[in-house]
Amino acid sequence: MKNGSSHARRLRVAMLSTAALGLVLAGRVTPVFAQAVHTFEVPRGDLATVVTRIARTAGTPIAFPAGLASGRMAGPIQGSISVQGALAQALAGTGLQVAPGPAGSLTIRAATGPSAAAAGGDVAAIDVTDEAAANRYGDVGFQAGDVGLGSRIPNAPAKEVPITINTITSKVLQSQAVTTATDAVQNVSGVSIGSSSGGATAFTIRGFTVSDVTVNGLGATGFGNSGFTQIPIDEVERVEVLKGPTSILTGATTRGGGINITTKRPTDRVIQDVSVRYGSYGYKTLAFDFGGPLAGTEGLTYRFNLSGNKADENYAGYRDAREYLIAPSVQWTDGSTTLLAGVRYSEQSRSPIQYTFIPRLGADPNNPIIHIPRGTTQFNPNLHYLDQTMAVFSEQSHDFGDILGMNLVFNNKIRYETSANDINSFAWLGSRAPRDPAGNYNARQVNSKYSFNRLVEQFDLTATYDAGFARQTSKFSVDYKTIDLSQSTNNAPITSINPVLGLPQQALFRPENSIGTAYTTVNGTGLGYQYLEKFDTLDNRLHILGQVRYDDYRYRNGSGITGNDRASVAKPTGISWTAGGAFDVTPYFTAYGNRSAGFLPTYSVNNLTGLTAEPEQQDLYEYGGRFFLLDKKLTLTLSYFDLRATNVSICDAILGCNFVQVVPGQSSKGVEFDIQGEIFPGFNIIGSFSSTKVKYESPLFSLPFAGTPQYTASLWGSYTIQDGPMHGLTLGFGARGNSNSPTNYGGDTSAFNVPGYVTADAMIGYDFDRWSLQFKINNMMNKYYYQPSYSANYIGIGQGRNFLFSAKYSFQ
Template identity: 25%
Template sequence: MKPQALLLALLATAAPLHAMAADVTADDDKSAVDGVVVTARAHDTVGSTASKLATPLVETPQSVSIITADEIDKLGLQSLNQAMRYVAGVTPETRGGAVTRYDQFKLRGFEVTTTFLDGLSSQYPGWYADAQVDASTVDRIEILKGPASVLYGNSPPGGLLNFVSKTPKEVASGEIEVRAGSRDLYETSLDTTGPIAGDSRYTYRLLALYREGDGQAQTTRYERYLIAPSFTWRPDDATTITLLGRYQHDPKSNSYGSAPSKGSAFANPLGQLSPDFYDGDPNFEAYNRTQASIGYLAEHRFSDVFAFHQNLRYTRVESNYESVYASGLADDNRTLHRGTAASLESNDGLAVDNQLSARFDTGPLTHNVLLGLDYQHMMAKVLFGLGTAPDLDIFNPVYGQATIGDPRGPAGFYNADSRIKQEQTGLYAQDQIKLDRLVVLLGLRHDKVTQDTTALGATNTTTSVDQSKTTGRVGVLYHFDSGLAPYASWSQSFEPQGQTDFAGNPFKPVTGDQVEGGLKYESPDKRVYATLAAFEIKRKDALTADPDHLNFSVQDGELRSRGVEFEGRAHLTHRLKLTAAATKLDVAFTKSNDGLLGKTPVGVAEKTASAYLDYDFGGPLDGLAGGAGVRYVGPSWGDTANTFKSPSYTLVDLNLGYTLGKLNPSLQGWRATASATNLFDKRYVSSCYSVDWCWFGEQRTVQVGLKRSW
């Protein structure tokens, strides 16, 4: 379907839905957060991810950051990965300009290997069929820093991200927007919501989007179709059920390629590469992904004491991946050796989380107790293979060459066929205890994880993992009348491990332990919120080389991350808002038999800092609002041996918006927008994995848009 035809279809759909919507006062607006219904608020200082309960951030004894839909929208961000640019503790976009396929970054020095949507894991045990949540469907992103297994099970120690879906509102509203921009970007979207037939017991929301454009790598393209309907039923004041549907098709998705370090991260004697360098081949490049999900968020309050929540989602993801990739630069500094990779994958996942909460007093203590049982089931099918490809002259590339081992050829290509079945069951308990202004958070969880990986073919062998782990968390915070809140906490994570040691004994899960202390502040008028945190995380029992048996591993590796983070938001005046963040990290392998002792993992910046100013103009410029931001990412090691670094970079972003109704009353509801990221088009490398693989950061991207709201 052409974009223009899609826009007309969206308009036709929106009209009858809007006609059915009835006006409701703004004070009645509510939104669901992880199944908890919370009243809309002016400041984003209440979160649910850290405790699975609606809790003020200033009373949460662990670092939490929140990114709102408005913040994503004002910069025209296409991916949630881009939205992490102004968050403390994050080394963003480690895979550079390939923003339309996956969201990849480091959090407190650790790779974020899985994300959560509405409190449910999106974990995938295969290779390339990972789901990606489109930024247009997100009401907010909550980033919990540090280990979080006590509530969520299997997850890395750096922290996790929970994407909270946009859900139906009781206030009738909507918007249609068209955007155009750099590299032939075209986007049109619809968001409409409200009560059905004037009855606020039944509300709907419909999100739809079409986006296309050129990828940063020359000859590549991206394209996305998205529709996400939802429906909320409130049969009585105690019960809310929200059905959530989502369908997303990405027939094209940029490139996943890289550039050699010579010519990107540092000088090549023959010249420098352009940020649009492409190591692949347009006749072979493919990434076609379809993802669909259906689920619900349900809540029932039995009384003022007891409530029950159940979140459930079934997801299906299919992907077809084909790529020519770089495998090394020859000594002549221009001949790039290459190979081919391809996969056909699918994943069916079911996740459900049951929560029973109780709020009650015992003497002077107020308890908010949470008991939970969650379950995840995933079944993946993976066809994967590797092959060879012709060399490429990086300074005079010739594309369209015949590749060897093409999966479309008669000889076939896929040499690995596997089935992966993974299940996780977790039982957890938590108590938030308040004594006047003292807050104590206690949590305990037990998980059982099983995984069977069957390699089909001549051997038809199955490798099984059956592991259990108990994790905990303790936090203490005191919230002074002044708004200051010092806190300290300890939390754990775990990651199941496959394989066995030389003696045939299965490995136990890798664990993470964090100690964190800090100071939070929220002004009495809630115009200022800031947090300062210091932490140490140890990822223990990691696999490292067995010194006595070649090609085997032992479980005594350790990676330690220490750091200090600052993050704050302040309404300096009624028109001027400041957001700022800064991080200093010290990450190193403290135990290793692989020659990594004392080394820092690749792609982890020691220092990052950012600031963004938003200003709402008045007077003769009434209706105009804008903002400007600057972000700094320090150098990061480019290979595991720490022999070279990817250089630091500083970028500037800008956004402007004008309410056209201020110019002419007949244009009420219309708004024009413009944004630019990497305003000065700085050429930079976001990170490197080795001397052969580096990734250019995103070039300057300019967008203009026109939005009609009602």
């Protein structure tokens, strides 16, 4: 039989068994070998993961249907015993038993009643060595498996990809009890969350501002504002950060890197979880996560996520934050064809963070930032960011099998979303009138309304040829995207406010659009063509990756009191590419490097020429190494990067970002360190450190690069007691922070330092039977700190000490 066909079957079975939680290791053994003694160090966990580790340690194929493992806990399994002895400990009290399976494998069945086959059918053995089958990406605890949807090669093991892609797994999200996916990215080196006045979260990755976030690999970079939707945490499976120019995923690149959120999908594993959370400021959540096979059908599975949360107020004193989510999806597969369809509706009313500023004149040179006590509400406690988003999405794939010696697979993903945003916020102006009372500064309320419709589609045709000594993967892709966005903004009259007291308060500014309303419209389409090659050879030790793509954009940008007073039409095109390789020097160390080039179109007007600014160009060199330690349960990544951007557009200090000043370039160089995985049974860590230096290349811009700290660091560890009367008890502790970061007023010549900070968090949890309980304290020392800021009139104040209690009950 041809190798290409055999490889295709292994890939198909791997995808199916991922959701079913089956696990086996490569190799074939006889029942006699099931009596061989092995040394096991398997921590307590869900039954599927425990059986997974037993099989990996022993090299024994083990099969079981989805329903038998769902919702059961087992372990720890420690000591030198046989496979059957280890399984007997894992299955004790579950009503399950081990029976011989085909070809020397073992099968887990119900001890009484219907057989395992009747309950759902045995799962075929799959060839896995460094991956777990307990989820679709092979993540094991804190350690990531495949690169996921942060690239166009989602099934490739991370060690084979010569690009830095960091992953925050679902276990990390659970351990840290994060309530937003954006908080999770602070685990990654070179990434920090900064202050942004627009209501959308802004990140810094490798020194460059990033505001676009893709969902399941689909995004629309290059079309300006991406809306203000945040994916609710109860729908998030993992978060991926792709470093450097991101043309491999989005065509038009994002500065410094990109963030991809992977959401939960239909699964063969029966899921019936109910979660509740209660925290500071009256924060309350009720969430349901249901999934599994649809009864009476074959190959049809579903996932249904429903959640709602509400808070009395936030740490800044703004009231009535709330969020609602409904996200059903269904998937059908017959082994070669897979069809997925789903809907996501979310409604969010987020409260503004608390922020302060530096006075434009008369600032204290030693302490220039105005110190505002936490909880001091400015203008009105009902300021809010209201977002309503509906997304409809579908995926189709078909494995054509062996055609002319190659395995051919077709994939198509499409998402349409529509969103409406209503924002009531305010802005510090940083100035004061001579007659203003002492301590008062000018500010005003701002009301903005956004609406947008967006369609994104990705088509891939993948051909895989396996010659035995080498494997070649070729991918041909076509991307299409379109967006229609409109915005209206009204500014209230300037008011003198005492920021320390928050007085005087005002009525909420809710004007009707009038002659003073400023409008912005963006209409655009983009079409991209991509060719990607991945070549694996030398006993699968050398991995070469190359991709090139051409993108053609057409969009129209209008602004003014009608939205069309100042209109510009742009037709940017560009070629982007990536070339790199990874080599397994030893089974425990992989060296990699790449060079990437990307471009970022802009729809803003060059304020010197009056024409649409030319696209920004980016060029990256990156080198690194991945170390696989402690029986490959711990991954350590060290990398160096040199990223340069030319023809960079900077928002006009007075006219805003519809008009830009073009500078020759910016450069960013640095080193990054990431570590994640298991130190010893039950003890998991995730940590990072980065040193980044960013500067303008033009002598006309001598100011430090605003909003970018040179050093960032984070560390989180958790330990679960493995045996004894306290087994299942988990303790967690961590800290994160960054060094000082510069900020300024854009066009001004003065620069200021925003002080760095370090905060510490702690957690205690307990798993027993079907319950999982957790109590988390954030910012234990109640540190008062500022976030890095891109502008001196918007410096975020970090949240003080707060707590969150969560409980989850699994019915299965």
